[in-house]
Amino acid sequence: MTDTDQGADPIVVAGGGIGGLCAALALQQQGHEVVLLERASEISEVGAGLQLSPNACSVLAGFGLLDALEPYAHAPGNLRIWSGRSGRQIARVELGDFIRQRHKNPFWVIHRADLQRVLLERAQSTPGITIRLSSDVKDLTATPYDQLSCIFREGDRTESLTCKALIGADGVWSKTRQHVPGHKNARFSGQVAYRATVPIDQVDPKFARDTGLWLHRDCHLVHYPIRGGRELNIVVLAKEDWGDETWSAEADKEAVVRVFKDWPAETRNLLNTPKQWLKWALCSVDASGPWSHGNLVLMGDAAHAMLPFMAQGAAMAIEDAAILAKHLPKDVENIPAALRAFERERKPRAARIQGISFGNARTFHFSGPMAFARDSVLRLTKPRKLAERFDHIYGWTPDQ
Ligand SMILES: Cc1cc2nc3c(=O)[nH]c(=O)nc-3n(C[C@H](O)[C@H](O)[C@H](O)COP(=O)(O)OP(=O)(O)OC[C@H]3O[C@@H](n4cnc5c(N)ncnc54)[C@H](O)[C@@H]3O)c2cc1C
Numbered sequence: 001m002t003d004t005d006q007g008a009d010p011i012v013v014a015g016g017g018i019g020g021l022c023a024a025l026a027l028q029q030q031g032h033e034v035v036l037l038e039r040a041s042e043i044s045e046v047g048a049g050l051q052l053s054p055n056a057c058s059v060l061a062g063f064g065l066l067d068a069l070e071p072y073a074h075a076p077g078n079l080r081i082w083s084g085r086s087g088r089q090i091a092r093v094e095l096g097d098f099i100r101q102r103h104k105n106p107f108w109v110i111h112r113a114d115l116q117r118v119l120l121e122r123a124q125s126t127p128g129i130t131i132r133l134s135s136d137v138k139d140l141t142a143t144p145y146d147q148l149s150c151i152f153r154e155g156d157r158t159e160s161l162t163c164k165a166l167i168g169a170d171g172v173w174s175k176t177r178q179h180v181p182g183h184k185n186a187r188f189s190g191q192v193a194y195r196a197t198v199p200i201d202q203v204d205p206k207f208a209r210d211t212g213l214w215l216h217r218d219c220h221l222v223h224y225p226i227r228g229g230r231e232l233n234i235v236v237l238a239k240e241d242w243g244d245e246t247w248s249a250e251a252d253k254e255a256v257v258r259v260f261k262d263w264p265a266e267t268r269n270l271l272n273t274p275k276q277w278l279k280w281a282l283c284s285v286d287a288s289g290p291w292s293h294g295n296l297v298l299m300g301d302a303a304h305a306m307l308p309f310m311a312q313g314a315a316m317a318i319e320d321a322a323i324l325a326k327h328l329p330k331d332v333e334n335i336p337a338a339l340r341a342f343e344r345e346r347k348p349r350a351a352r353i354q355g356i357s358f359g360n361a362r363t364f365h366f367s368g369p370m371a372f373a374r375d376s377v378l379r380l381t382k383p384r385k386l387a388e389r390f391d392h393i394y395g396w397t398p399d400q
Contacts, residue, residue, distance in 0.1 A: 010035045010130075011328070012150050012163040014137040014176050016043050018112070019300025019317030020169030021119035025063050026325035027167075028128045035161060036123065037135040037152050039170075043120050048195045048278075049226040049233030050112045051211070054103035055396040056315035059322045061105060062398060065118055072114035074225045075106050076211040081378060084216030087264030091378035093386040095211070102387075103394050109211060109224040109233070111197070112314075140166060140179050140296060146335075148295045165295045165335050167324065169317070172283050174302035183298075184289030189282045189307055191361065194236040194256050196274030200225055203232050203273060204266055214267060215374075217367035219259055221267060234274065236260075237308070239365075242281040251279035282307050284358075287351040290343075297339040299324060304350040309360035312353050312393065320346055322398035353393060 011027050013020045016038030024034045052060075052073070060066055077096035082089050099107045123129045132154065139151040143162060150161045168176030177183045200208050211224040219238035226233045238259050256277050260268055287304035291297055300317030320342075327342040328335070366374050378386070 008033060009147055009162055009164040011165045011167065012037060012148075012161055013167045013169055014150070015168070015170035015174075015300075015302070016040070016120070016131065016133075017169060017171055017300065017317070018116060018119065018314045019302075019321060020167070021116065021123055022059065022063075022318050022321035023167050023169055023299060023324060024123050024129050024131075025119070025126065026059075026321045027328060028126055029063075030325050030328060031128075031330035032328070033128055033130075035130045035132065035163070037132050037137055037150070037161075039134070039136040041134045043116060043133070044113060048112050048235075049197070049224060050110055050115060050314055051224070051311040052106075052108040052110050052115070053312070053315050053390075054099060054105035054107055054394045056318045057105035057108065058103075058397040059318045062322065063122065065122060066106075068118045068122075069108070069110065069115065072118070072226075072228055073106070073108035073110045074227075074229045075100070075108055076224055077209060078383065079211045079213060082212060082214045083375065084214040084219075084221065084260075084263050084267065087266065090215070090375045091381065091386060092383040094383040095387065098384060099387060099394065102391075104397075107394070109226055111226040111231070111233070114227065137170065137175055140176065142294065146295065163295075165297070165328070165339065168296060168298040168302045169300050170302050172285060172301040172305040174285075174298065176296060177285075177298055177302050179296055180290050180293045180298060182290050184286040186283045186285050186305060188242055189284060189361070190239055190241075191237055191282045191307070192240045192242060193280045193282055193308065194238070194251050194277050195280065196234050196277045197226065197231045198234065198273045200230055200232050203270060206266070207232060207270065213364075214263075215364055215366075215371070216263065217371070218365045220364045221260070221263075221271075223270070234270065235308075236271070237282070237364075249279050251277035253277055284354065287347060287354045291347065292336070292339040292343045294336050295339070297324070297342060299346075304347075304354055306350075306354040306357045307361050308357070309364060310353055310357040310393070312357065316350050316353060319349075319396065319398070326398065349396075356393075 010033040079093040214221040285305040299320040
């Protein structure tokens with residue numbers, strides 16, 4: 001094993017997803033040396049879109065990245081909620097300029113690969129951040145001097161790196177979480193997400209501008225334009241067992257079409273368009289479990305993976321990054337206390353939004369009288385009032 005000498009002890013971030021990259025940027029802004037270890041040989045994200053709400057954009061604005069992201073983003077004017085049974089529109093939630101003016105930041109939809117590339121390019125060009133790919137974090141041990149030694153495999157070598165803090169941003173199947181006593185494990189929800197993207201000119205123009213949410217018994221469909229409006233992202237969420245050993249896999253197109261066999265023709269046509277579908281098992285990590293232990297802290301999906309029924313998982317990871325850095329100024333003396341303070345500040349919000357996501361998982365899939373009651377309330381509420389119901393999520397900024 002070789003010991004990597006970095007001079008002054010850095011902060012190590014394990015995982016180069018959206019959360020880890022944002023943590024690296026935010027911690028560097030505080031003046032720390034940061035080493036980011038990412039298991040994959042390249043940082044890339046396959047076929048999926050992301051709703052980037054104003055709370056997440058407020059952090060990205062702090063990195064000065066909104067201009068770099070804008071060409072890849074699309075700002076839907078509305079979220080349109082449709083009945084997957086009748087094909088009729090149930091309600092409209094006003095987004096676009098209304099949300100931008102209300103929360104001083106945009107509500108964007110974007111391809112995850114575009115967001116991740118912009119974050120990566122900024123991190124790579126920032127002095128003080130070192131990114132090491134093909135670096136798989138294997139173990140952590142405490143040193144006698146209140147530091148941590150992070151053991152990782154880089155290619156066929158095992159190395160160790162001494163750090164003053166380790167940020168576990170290694171996702172829902174986090175290895176670093178095993179080092180937090182009493183941690184909660186990830187749980188499969190019994191639901192899966194099918195995801196695909198298609199060129200926008202191949203779909204009904206009705207789907208090309210706004211975000212669409214189609215509700216039906218035990219499943220729902222979401223679509224929105226990405227890549228600056230050139231592609232449509234399509235996500236189907238449905239109850240299903242998961243028999244595969246991996247947690248994402250290529251999906252059988254026929255299986256997707258089967259889920260929607262009694263849906264309106266326009267949705268069946270839409271779902272027939274993609275050539276390839278990918279499938280994800282939807283898992284969560286109970287946010288109320290412990291996130292920190294000594295100089296180690298979890299963030300993002302490692303700490304509180306949530307079901308995507310409020311589209312806030314990545315947004316929470318981005319918010320975590322900003323608040324983590326706030327608790328870790330350059331001259332921080334007591335790192336474990338700072339990490340506990342971060343956990344105390346973030347946990348109630350992450351747990352609340354995780355709870356809303358679980359709640360939506362039920363209400364989105366209602367049938368019979370419950371669906372009728374849900375739709376009646378939605379129908380009677382004005383588009384701006386529906387948007388205002390999310391002020392407590394979208395109105396968040398790091399300086400509150
Ligand atoms: C269908 C679906 C739709 C979604 N839609 C939205 C949305 O619209 N808006 C939104 O905000 N969120 C959404 N989410 C949630 C969002 O994708 C996640 O919450 C977010 O990606 C979590 O980011 P993260 O950085 O914490 O973890 P990840 O993105 O999982 O990143 C973890 C990284 O750690 C690396 N890693 C793992 N183990 C190790 C190791 N041992 N050593 C080194 N590196 C390691 C991995 O390779 C990976 O790069 C959605 C999720 C799903 C499934």
